[in-house]
Amino acid sequence: MAGLGHRELRGFLIPWAFKMGQDYQLGTHLSKRCHTIKLTKDMDVKDKVAVITGGAGGIGLATARLFLEQGVRGVAVVDFSEEGLQLAKKELTDSRVIWVQADVSVASGVQKYMKETEEAFGRLDILFLNAGVEGVVRPMVDYPEDVFDQVIAVNVKGVWLGMKYGFPLLERSGGGSVIITSSVAGLGGTPAVSAYVASKHATIGLMRTGALEGAPHKIRVNTIHPSPVDNRMMRSLEEGFAPGQGAAAKENFTKMIPLGRYGTNEDIAQLALFLASDKSSFITGATYVVDGGMKA
Numbered sequence: 001m002a003g004l005g006h007r008e009l010r011g012f013l014i015p016w017a018f019k020m021g022q023d024y025q026l027g028t029h030l031s032k033r034c035h036t037i038k039l040t041k042d043m044d045v046k047d048k049v050a051v052i053t054g055g056a057g058g059i060g061l062a063t064a065r066l067f068l069e070q071g072v073r074g075v076a077v078v079d080f081s082e083e084g085l086q087l088a089k090k091e092l093t094d095s096r097v098i099w100v101q102a103d104v105s106v107a108s109g110v111q112k113y114m115k116e117t118e119e120a121f122g123r124l125d126i127l128f129l130n131a132g133v134e135g136v137v138r139p140m141v142d143y144p145e146d147v148f149d150q151v152i153a154v155n156v157k158g159v160w161l162g163m164k165y166g167f168p169l170l171e172r173s174g175g176g177s178v179i180i181t182s183s184v185a186g187l188g189g190t191p192a193v194s195a196y197v198a199s200k201h202a203t204i205g206l207m208r209t210g211a212l213e214g215a216p217h218k219i220r221v222n223t224i225h226p227s228p229v230d231n232r233m234m235r236s237l238e239e240g241f242a243p244g245q246g247a248a249a250k251e252n253f254t255k256m257i258p259l260g261r262y263g264t265n266e267d268i269a270q271l272a273l274f275l276a277s278d279k280s281s282f283i284t285g286a287t288y289v290v291d292g293g294m295k296a
């Protein structure tokens, strides 16, 4: 990245010709003192505070790591799984993280993670509503009603509660970004995962409503739609679609992806970072696929 000319930034007159990753001597035009800065590839999330639900899982933890690398002030990693949180804590040792055990599908759980975030960091800028469950793989006629209810509770009500209790905090911070993890399953049908498909379609309706209600308060809301990602959830679905033949199921799924591979947790984290950052400040109410061309 390079540019020519000058621009005023926080009292400095900056020579506007630079390259990423290099050190530059900058003089203030008042004092003539020199400062060294390193221009980095940051995505403008510096000093922001993020909540990531499902934060101990594959996509959530990769996103927490990326946000921290990019200089956020703090991250609340929220997850229902005590075991998942313990493992995640060993992987990610950073004093800017708070770990919150909470169930996103009940109001008390959501109020808990919002309260602990506000107590720890005093604000909220990025709300990544990412917790989700896959349910089971069965045709509708055999699909257990209690599993249907659980999938809807986590994947739909969890998102609704997140916005219900998160909007006031974001509003007090002067606005922010809500990112909801839907799926390619939110953009079309798939046999045998009716609850999951229905839940991921429903998040688009919540996102669109949230975008309209949030806009006057500078709160942006978008959904992201990953194709299969190489992590625990896909291992579970592969086994569900082809019991005992998970590897063959993976091969079949891969054939549906023009770029010829599953996504990685980091691929999804990069999109979340963009939507969390000020680089996307004019984007709201949108659905973003990150799917290797699967929906092309």
Ligand SMILES: NC(=O)c1ccc[n+]([C@@H]2O[C@H](COP(=O)([O-])OP(=O)(O)OC[C@H]3O[C@@H](n4cnc5c(N)ncnc54)[C@H](O)[C@@H]3O)[C@@H](O)[C@H]2O)c1
Binding pocket: 053, 054, 055, 056, 057, 058, 059, 060, 078, 079, 080, 081, 084, 102, 103, 104, 105, 130, 131, 132, 133, 134, 154, 181, 182, 183, 184, 225, 226, 227, 228, 229, 230, 231, 232, 233, 234
């Ligand atoms: N893995 C994929 O292929 C894929 C593809 C498209 C979309 N997604 C979506 O991505 C999101 C993240 O999933 P992942 O791939 O990282 O899988 P994952 O199973 O590793 O992560 C999901 C996390 O959500 C947590 N969780 C479940 N129920 C919860 C609850 N009630 N309260 C709080 N936390 C809860 C789990 O403990 C887990 O840590 C999900 O919404 C999922 O539906 C995943």
